[in-house]
Amino acid sequence: MKFKFDRHTRRKLLSHTVAVLSGLTVIAVLYPLVSIVYEAVIRGGGVLFQWTFLTAKPPNACDVVSCSTVGIGPAIQGSLLVVAIASLIAVPVGLMAAILASEYRTRGFGRAVSFTADVLTGVPSIIMGAFVWGYFVLYDPSIAESVIAGGIALSAIMTPIVARTTEEALRTVPNAMREAAIALGISKWKMTLRIVLIAALPGIATGVLLAVMRAMGEAAPLLLTLGYTTNYNHSLLQPAAALPVLIYTFAESNYSNQQEVAWGATLFLLMFILAANILSRYMIHRLSQRMSGGA
Amino acid sequence: MESPTPSPSSSSSAKTRRVSPWPDRIFFGLVIAVGAFVIALAVAIVVILVYNSEQSIRVFGWGFFYGTEWSVQYQVFNVVPFVVGTLLTSSLALLIAVPLALGTAIFITTQAPRWARGPIGTAIELLAAVPSVIYGFWGLYVVHPYMAQTVEPKLQSTLGWTGLFSGTPVGLDVLTASVILAVMVVPTISAVSRDTLAAVPAAQKEAALSLGATDWETTRIAMLPYARSGIVGGVILGLGRALGETMAVIMVIGNAEKVPTSLFSSGSTISTLIATQLLSNSGPLQISAILECGLVLMLISLLVNVAARLLVWRVTKGAGTVLA
Amino acid sequence: MYTATKLKVEGLTAYYNNKPAISDISLEFPERQVTAIIGPSGCGKSTLIRCLNRLHETAPHTRVEGRVLLDDEDIYALDPVRVRRRIGMVFQKANPFVTMSIYDNVSAALRFNGRHSREETDQVVVRSLQHAALWDEVKDRVDAPAVSLSGGQQQRLCIARALAADPEVLLMDEPCSALDPIATAKIEELIGRLKKDYTLIIVTHNMQQAARVADLTAFLYIGKLIEFGPTEELFERPKEKLTESYITGRFG
Numbered sequence: 067m068k069f070k071f072d073r074h075t076r077r078k079l080l081s082h083t084v085a086v087l088s089g090l091t092v093i094a095v096l097y098p099l100v101s102i103v104y105e106a107v108i109r110g111g112g113v114l115f116q117w118t119f120l121t122a123k124p125p126n127a128c129d130v131v132s133c134s135t136v137g138i139g140p141a142i143q144g145s146l147l148v149v150a151i152a153s154l155i156a157v158p159v160g161l162m163a164a165i166l167a168s169e170y171r172t173r174g175f176g177r178a179v180s181f182t183a184d185v186l187t188g189v190p191s192i193i194m195g196a197f198v199w200g201y202f203v204l205y206d207p208s209i210a211e212s213v214i215a216g217g218i219a220l221s222a223i224m225t226p227i228v229a230r231t232t233e234e235a236l237r238t239v240p241n242a243m244r245e246a247a248i249a250l251g252i253s254k255w256k257m258t259l260r261i262v263l264i265a266a267l268p269g270i271a272t273g274v275l276l277a278v279m280r281a282m283g284e285a286a287p288l289l290l291t292l293g294y295t296t297n298y299n300h301s302l303l304q305p306a307a308a309l310p311v312l313i314y315t316f317a318e319s320n321y322s323n324q325q326e327v328a329w330g331a332t333l334f335l336l337m338f339i340l341a342a343n344i345l346s347r348y349m350i351h352r353l354s355q356r357m358s359g360g361a
Numbered sequence: 362m363e364s365p366t367p368s369p370s371s372s373s374s375a376k377t378r379r380v381s382p383w384p385d386r387i388f389f390g391l392v393i394a395v396g397a398f399v400i401a402l403a404v405a406i407v408v409i410l411v412y413n414s415e416q417s418i419r420v421f422g423w424g425f426f427y428g429t430e431w432s433v434q435y436q437v438f439n440v441v442p443f444v445v446g447t448l449l450t451s452s453l454a455l456l457i458a459v460p461l462a463l464g465t466a467i468f469i470t471t472q473a474p475r476w477a478r479g480p481i482g483t484a485i486e487l488l489a490a491v492p493s494v495i496y497g498f499w500g501l502y503v504v505h506p507y508m509a510q511t512v513e514p515k516l517q518s519t520l521g522w523t524g525l526f527s528g529t530p531v532g533l534d535v536l537t538a539s540v541i542l543a544v545m546v547v548p549t550i551s552a553v554s555r556d557t558l559a560a561v562p563a564a565q566k567e568a569a570l571s572l573g574a575t576d577w578e579t580t581r582i583a584m585l586p587y588a589r590s591g592i593v594g595g596v597i598l599g600l601g602r603a604l605g606e607t608m609a610v611i612m613v614i615g616n617a618e619k620v621p622t623s624l625f626s627s628g629s630t631i632s633t634l635i636a637t638q639l640l641s642n643s644g645p646l647q648i649s650a651i652l653e654c655g656l657v658l659m660l661i662s663l664l665v666n667v668a669a670r671l672l673v674w675r676v677t678k679g680a681g682t683v684l685a
Numbered sequence: 686m687y688t689a690t691k692l693k694v695e696g697l698t699a700y701y702n703n704k705p706a707i708s709d710i711s712l713e714f715p716e717r718q719v720t721a722i723i724g725p726s727g728c729g730k731s732t733l734i735r736c737l738n739r740l741h742e743t744a745p746h747t748r749v750e751g752r753v754l755l756d757d758e759d760i761y762a763l764d765p766v767r768v769r770r771r772i773g774m775v776f777q778k779a780n781p782f783v784t785m786s787i788y789d790n791v792s793a794a795l796r797f798n799g800r801h802s803r804e805e806t807d808q809v810v811v812r813s814l815q816h817a818a819l820w821d822e823v824k825d826r827v828d829a830p831a832v833s834l835s836g837g838q839q840q841r842l843c844i845a846r847a848l849a850a851d852p853e854v855l856l857m858d859e860p861c862s863a864l865d866p867i868a869t870a871k872i873e874e875l876i877g878r879l880k881k882d883y884t885l886i887i888v889t890h891n892m893q894q895a896a897r898v899a900d901l902t903a904f905l906y907i908g909k910l911i912e913f914g915p916t917e918e919l920f921e922r923p924k925e926k927l928t929e930s931y932i933t934g935r936f937g
Contacts, residue, residue, distance in 0.1 A: 073798060074767065081575035085472050091464025092481060095551070098544045099488050102499045109502075162395035170392065179396040182403045188666030189406065189659060190605025192632045196639060196655045200409045222402065229399070255388035283492025286607040289636050310494040310608070317498045317612060325502075332495050339490050475745060564780040568843070571738060572794040572850050573770030582793060586784040 106336055110329030120334075136323065138331045140298045144213070144306030147299060148292065149281045151217025152224050157274055159221075160228025161263070167229075168236040169258050180233060186226035194222040195287030202291075211293030213302040219287035224277040231273025235266035268353035275346040279339055285310035309335050406659070414653035416646060425653065431618040433643070438650035440657055442620045446628040447658065449535055449621060450610060451603040454542035459596055462547045466554035466592075471580055482555065489548035494608040500541040501612040505532040508540070513625060528625040531615075536624040538614040545609055546599040553595025557588035594672030601665040604658065607632035631658040691716040691884040692737065692772075692854055697751035699729075699736050701744075706732040707908045709751070714854075714901075719876060719885045721899035721916065723892055725936060728905040730888040731777075734856050737886065738772040739765040755854070770794075773852035777859040779839035781831035781846070787814075788827040790842055794850035809849050817845035818875050837868025844875065854884045862890065873898050892932065896920055904928050 113136060121139040160183075166172070167180040198219040202210035209215055239262050247257040263270070285308070293305025294315065309331055316328035417425065421438065428439030465485065469478050509532025517526045561584045569583040585592075607630075615627020616637055629637075631654045639651050692714040699707050707729040714720050722730045735741040736749055739760060752759045760768045781790045791810045795801050801809075810827070814820035819841040823834070831842060840860060847855060857876075861869040876898045879885060889895050895902050896916060903913040904927075912919060912928045923929045930936060 074764075077575050077578070077797065078764070078766065081577035084467075084577040084580075088464040088468035088472060091461045092468050095461050095465050095488070095547050096481075096484055098496075098499075099484060099491070101503060102491065102495060105499060105503055106495075159395055159398065162392050163399045166392045166396040170389065172393075175393075175396060179399050182400050184670055185663060185667060186399075186403055188601050188605075188662055188669075190607070190632060190662055192605065192607045192635050193406070193410075193655055193659050196635050196652060197406045197409050199639065200413045200652065201405075204409075204412075222406075225399070225402075254385045256384075258388075279490060283494065285492070285494040286632070286636055290639055310492060313494050313498055314608060314612070317501055328498065332498060335492065335495065339492070340487070343487060343490055562780075564776065564778065565782065567740060567743075567774075567776065568780045568782060568846075569793070570740060570743060571769055571774040571776075572797070572846070573766050573768075574797055575766055578797050582796070583782060586782070589784070 103336065106329060106333040109326065110331070110333035113326050113330035114333050136327060138309065138312060138327065138334065140296060140307040141309045141312040141331060142334075144292070144299055144308045145282055145310075147213050147302075147306060148216040148220060148288070148308060149278060151213060151302070152220035152281055153274070153278060155217070155221035156224035156228050156277060160225045160273075160277075161232055161270070163225070163229040164232035164236055165258055165263075167233050169262065180229075183226040183229040183233075186222075187230060190286075191223050191284050192286040192290075195219050195290035198222065198287070199290040209303050211291065211305045213292070213299060213304065213306050216288050216292035216306070216308070217302075219291045220281045220284060223284060223287065224281050227277040227280065228273050231276065232266070232270045235269025235273065236262060238269065239265045268350045271349055271353070272346050275342055275349070279342045282338065283310055283335065285314050289314070407656075410652055410656045410659065414649050414656055417649035417653040420646060421650070421653075425650075429620050433647060436644070436646055438647060440631075440650075440654050442618055443629055443631040443634050443654055444657065445620050446535070446614070447604055447630040447632070447661075449628070450539045450542055450614070450630060451600055453536070453539035453624075454546055454603045455596065455600055457540065457543035458546045458550055458599060461543070462550035462595075462599075463554055463592070465547075465551045466558055467580055469555055470558040471576060471584075482552075485548050485551050488544075489552070492608075493545060493606055496541055496545055496609040497612040500537065500609065504540060505537055505613055508532045508537045517625075525624050527623040530625050531627075533613055533615040533627060534625045535614065535621045535628045538610045538628075538630075539624075541609045541613060542603045542606055545606065546603050549602055550592075550595045550599040553598060554588070554592045557591030557595070558584055560591075561587045590672050594669050597665055597669035597672065601662050601669055604662045604665060605632060606630075607636050611636055631655065688716045688718060690714065691756065692886070693754040693757075694733075694737075695752040695754065697733070697736060697749070697753060699732050699741055699750075700748040701732075702746045703748070705908055707736075707905070710905075710910045712903055712910060712913060714884060714886055716884050717880055717882070718900040719880050719887060719898055720901045720903065721895035722886065722888045722903045722905060723890070723895050723931075724905035724911075725931065726890065727907075729908040730905050731858055732908075733905065734774075734858050734886060734888050737854075737856055738769050738774050740769075740774065770850055771852055772854040772856060773847035773850055774856040774858065775840070775843050775847055775860050778863050779836060779843050781834075781839050781842050783830075783832050785831055786828045787823055787831050787834070787842060790831045791845045791849050793846060810845075813845040813849040814842075816848050816879070817841045818871060818878075819845055835868075837864050837871060840864060840868070840872065841875070844872075848879075848883075852883065854886065855879065857885065857887045859888050859890060861894065869894075892920075904931060906931070 116136070120142060121137060163179055163183060167176040170176055198215055199210060202215050243261060243265060244257060247261050252261070288308050288311050292308055292311060294311065295305045295307055297307075299306035313328050313331050313335070316324040316331075319325060319328075417438065421428070425438070425440050427441060428437070429441045430437050430439055431442055432438075465481075469481055473481060509530055513526070513530030513532060513536070517530060520526055565583040565587060566579055569579040574582065610630055611633045614629060614633060616629050616633060617627035618629055618634075621628040635651055635655055639648065643651070690713045694710055694712040694714075697707060697710045698705050710733060722733060724730050732741060737753060737760075741747055742749055749761065753761060755768070755771060760772070782793065785793070788810055791813050792806050795806055795809060811820060814823065819838060822838060823829070831839065834842060840863075844860075861872055864872070873894065876885060876887070880900075887895075887899065899916045901914065902916045902919045904911045904919065904925075906927055912923060912925045914924075919928065920932055923932060
């Protein structure tokens with residue numbers, strides 16, 4: 067068969083070129099993921115897998131020779147504390163706001179709340195931090211750098227996420243369930259909490275997990291509200307360390323021991339995020355199986 | 362009043378259960394209160410920012426928006442260097458990210474074998490889950506050396522005549538920051554584009570195929586125009602994310618307080634300004650100016666995000682990925 | 686009277702998920718005649734016609750065995766893109782490109798094939814719309830969105846679009862099933878005129894329609910070809926018991 071470079075061939079060539087190019091973009095896009103994981107393992111693996119790493123305190127700036135403690139213990143404690151405080155606020159508030167938007171007919175108020183939550187997800191996290199800082203600076207500067215302040219800042223970021231994902235999860239619960247409950251004489255609040263909420267649990271749990279993962283990784287608002295320390299925290303009104311803040315601070319350090327700790331912390335945080343991601347997928351899978359298979 | 366369905370009324374049968382309306386009313390009250398709190402939060406953010414920038418607004422007035430100096434020594438502060446930094450890095454990031462994201466979306470929806478579509482999509486979602494501080498850290502230690510030693514000198518030697526690439530390529534500059542931002546923003550744009558492309562009805566694709574179109578022609582004629590507004594919405598959503606990014610940018614942008622004159626200049630964005638200067642021993646006027654910059658940033662990203670949500674919502678009608 | 690064979694199907698079997706939707710079909714479609722394919726729902730008529738322009742294989746988990754010869758060339762040995770240029774299709778539900786105008790819809794095929802001047806494109810568009818009996822109704826609004834047309838008009842637009850690609854064969858998969866009787870009548874009249882220039886193959890669930898427009902009819906049942914012949918013979922003197930049962934309405 068003679069090979070003709072006619073229009074048809076050109077068209078096919080173009081189509082194949084586009085296919086190849088688009089495949090290349092996938093490689094280009096996934097490369098950073100591979101690179102980040104690789105670098106974290108190479109540069110942080112050594113430090114992370116010393117068994118004291120998770121409990122010891124981070125090193126102060128010094129040469130490799132004279133430093134003794136190498137760890138991220140206080141940062142883990144601080145992160146957990148501040149995210150816990152934030153969740154204590156964000157989960158109830160987010161759930162209730164979603165319930166308002168989805169379960170009650172309120173002539174536009176619910177929709178306004180939903181829209182506000184949507185808009186709030188787009189506010190930069192640094193602005194949330196600046197907002198909380200500004201508030202405390204006005205009213206009680208003594209706790210402007212504390213776990214409480216950090217927790218409030220993170221909750222401002224988490225609440226809209228929980229609210230939006232919960233609202234969407236609630237909307238997927240079939241109305242038949244609500245009608246059946248009403249017909250049985252169950253009061254509205256019980257129906258909402260015990261039946262509808264439970265039915266939407268997979269989606270809600272995913273949303274909460276998403277918000278928690280996001281909060282664990284946020285550094286910007288904490289830079290302004292959590293203060294800086296390398297010690298364990300003993301009071302919610304005091305500053306604390308946090309993983310993302312530690313990574314940032316030590317990243318800019320000129321001392322390789324601190325840089326190494328930063329990589330170890332990065333690896334730890336990545337593993338945590340990955341685990342949470344896998345967990346959330348598994349949870350949706352199992353819970354929604356139970357929902358459709360069982361009841 | 363509150364619930365759309367009638368509450369159980371007392372029947373006249375022998376066993377009448379008195380159901381008190383109070384638990385329901387309290388619950389409703391609680392729910393309303395929380396809703397009001399959410400709206401109050403949004404308002405409070407604006408109010409606190411405005412209140413704290415009042416001094417700067419009074420002192421600098423409209424000049425704040427066209428002056429280019431930021432000087433602690435002379436106590437003169439203007440927003441222009443930071444707005445330029447923000448817009449420049451975000452636009453550049455989009456310029457890099459959009460073709461890449463569209464490419465992945467097209468590949469996943471038209472080329473990839475069906476078994477591969479899920480895994481690739483998941484991998485891209487994992488990219489979105491990586492915290493921005495890790496992107497910044499990786500950017501500082503991995504990307505920046507590469508930019509400084511390889512990419513930037515080459516750009517300068519080949520495209521230096523455009524004037525965009527002047528100055529010594531140190532690597533801690535607007536260009537590197539834009540590259541990191543692009544990496545961060547691709548998953549967002551890709552996910553939305555993928556959803557909108559997947560939502561194109563098969564009938565449209567078959568119409569093109571039956572005319573003798575190649576794969577690319579089918580994509581070009583039947584799929585992309587149909588998905589256009591959704592894709593644009595995704596791009597604007599990505600822009601919104603890029604505008605507000607702090608940690609990914611702060612470590613690689615060089616943190617200079619002037620308007621960048623070349624892509625190799627150091628610069629700052631409004632986010633990095635707030636992160637670096639709010640807590641340092643700045644005087645009240647400086648703090649006020651910093652927060653006025655924050656106000657500007659918030660208004661810009663609010664506008665962008667509202668526009669994006671309207672576009673994306675209209676096309677996918679609420680279905681698809683939830684973008685937190 | 687028979688003309689030369691344009692399209693010949695030999696031992697065609699098509700699978701969905703490893704189950705055959707049509708088995709071992711052999712058929713010859715003569716040139717410039719209208720052949721109808723009839724049969725109850727699920728008999729495989731759509732599958733058969735989608736094999737003729739190689740659209741069946743674009744769905745997941747599908748397979749095709751056998752040959753389909755277009756002027757003695759097996760289309761399964763050719764580039765599908767070329768095949769689909771020569772064998773066009775009109776679908777059950779009209780599917781104009783929703784973002785495009787009437788003009789752009791009709792000229793779509795031209796845009797794949799290099800640059801044509803505005804005059805050339807205009808000519809093709811007008812000619813195709815005339816061929817599809819739509820020109821008079823849209824001539825002062827060719828730049829209007831295609832979706833602003835009625836259902837019947839959209840279907841004629843799709844016919845015009847298919848004709849603009851200059852095919853040799855036109856496949857029509859139940860083209861009137863979504864249309865009202867008036868629109869249907871217009872298209873049936875159109876079919877009568879189109880057969881002067883094109884070979885037409887029509888799938889229809891409406892026996893009366895087959896009787897009205899087709900020169901030859903093929904009757905399919907559960908994926909197998911039961912009977913094939915001139916329409917009049919098939920309807921009035923069917924050779925197979927099954928055909929007779931279907932025609933007399935003993936099953937749907």
